[in-house]
Amino acid sequence: MNAAIAAERLRRQLLTRAGRRRPADVVAWFGAMQAQEYEHAKWALGLRLQDGLVDADIESAFQDGSILRTHVMRPTWHFVTPADIRWLLELTAPRVQRRMAVYNGHLGLDARTFARALRVFERALRDGRFLTRAELGERLQRAGLPITSMQLAHVAMHAELEGVICSGPRRGKQFTYALLAERAPNASRLPRDEALAALGRRFFRSHGPATIRDFVWWSGLSTADARRSLDIIDGRHEDVDGRTYWTCDREPRGATRDQLAHLLPIYDEYVVAYRDRLAVLPGPRTTASTRPWTTFQHALVIAGQVAGTWRLGRGPQGVVLDAISLRRVTRPERAALAQAVRRYEAFLSTPVAFSLA
Numbered sequence: 001m002n003a004a005i006a007a008e009r010l011r012r013q014l015l016t017r018a019g020r021r022r023p024a025d026v027v028a029w030f031g032a033m034q035a036q037e038y039e040h041a042k043w044a045l046g047l048r049l050q051d052g053l054v055d056a057d058i059e060s061a062f063q064d065g066s067i068l069r070t071h072v073m074r075p076t077w078h079f080v081t082p083a084d085i086r087w088l089l090e091l092t093a094p095r096v097q098r099r100m101a102v103y104n105g106h107l108g109l110d111a112r113t114f115a116r117a118l119r120v121f122e123r124a125l126r127d128g129r130f131l132t133r134a135e136l137g138e139r140l141q142r143a144g145l146p147i148t149s150m151q152l153a154h155v156a157m158h159a160e161l162e163g164v165i166c167s168g169p170r171r172g173k174q175f176t177y178a179l180l181a182e183r184a185p186n187a188s189r190l191p192r193d194e195a196l197a198a199l200g201r202r203f204f205r206s207h208g209p210a211t212i213r214d215f216v217w218w219s220g221l222s223t224a225d226a227r228r229s230l231d232i233i234d235g236r237h238e239d240v241d242g243r244t245y246w247t248c249d250r251e252p253r254g255a256t257r258d259q260l261a262h263l264l265p266i267y268d269e270y271v272v273a274y275r276d277r278l279a280v281l282p283g284p285r286t287t288a289s290t291r292p293w294t295t296f297q298h299a300l301v302i303a304g305q306v307a308g309t310w311r312l313g314r315g316p317q318g319v320v321l322d323a324i325s326l327r328r329v330t331r332p333e334r335a336a337l338a339q340a341v342r343r344y345e346a347f348l349s350t351p352v353a354f355s356l357a
Contacts, residue, residue: 006279016259017257033079084188130171132174205249261333280306
């Protein structure tokens with residue numbers, strides 16, 4: 001049954017369906033996509049786009065604000081669309097703020113400090129100005145609010161969660177911040193039940209079959225809110241091996257993409273979005289000791305199952321991609337891996353040398 005669950009997830013996650021035309025279309029389908037490691041998160045989008053779209057296309061969408069990057073749901077970065085960012089924050093940020101309160105207290109950050117910092121940020125960024133985190137720190141210093149780099153990171157996260165700032169365009173390789181009100185002026189706001197329904201529908205249509213525990217893990221919502229969401233959207237469920245798996249809406253339209261092997265980047269939604277990862281791990285290896293292989297490294301996935309990891313390096317001609325398998329890889333699977341490498345090479349627009357151990 002693991003294979004059937006994995007196959008449906010591959011389709012709903014747009015990995016074996018014809019890809020979307022724009023990066024924003026992919027992000028909107030998911031609702032939010034983890035983007036902690038920015039360069040690799042672009043590849044997570046690229047895997048789900050139509051063939052022919054490359055890294056530069058996603059960078060362009062980020063630069064022009066078609067997709068945004070901010071802290072939402074769990075306390076980490078996600079890609080979101082300008083249309084969704086406001087209601088997502090209003091729904092999920094309060095729980096994240098409560099989780100962060102202990103850490104903020106240890107750093108000596110109180111409500112007065114946050115309020116002063118947010119006023120400084122609003123003045124510094126208004127009228128379309130984009131500043132790096134370090135530059136925002138300088139503005140705080142000038143305003144008589146000296147702050148350490150760690151404190152600054154938490155203050156910036158707080159400002160994101162409060163809906164004051166979000167990502168601006170990159171300046172070279174440096175990230176900047178912008179005022180959310182200016183970067184996403186048409187962001188939607190939803191009543192709470194509508195927001196719960198919207199988030200549940202996005203998750204179960206793009207990640208299903210999935211459990212309530214998966215939804216709670218991914219969204220940061222309480223179990224009660226997760227159940228309320230499912231009640232509203234009238235999700236469908238199936239019991240498998242003592243677990244209840246939910247889906248919502250029809251599977252995405254589009255022709256099937258013949259893709260047996262996938263080179264998934266670290267924190268890809270196919271792996272990181274689930275609290276229980278039994279459906280994607282090969283039987284006897286579903287132990288705690290194997291979880292870092294699937295969560296904190298790039299995952300080599302064959303026929304929906306994690307079959308190893310991969311890492312990147314630099315070579316004389318371009319990128320070197322070394323894959324490490326957890327099991328014997330058959331000849332047809334090796335051919336599929338070579339196809340996946342060629343796709344990654346096209347996405348990067350850089351030669352990629354490949355080895356498999």
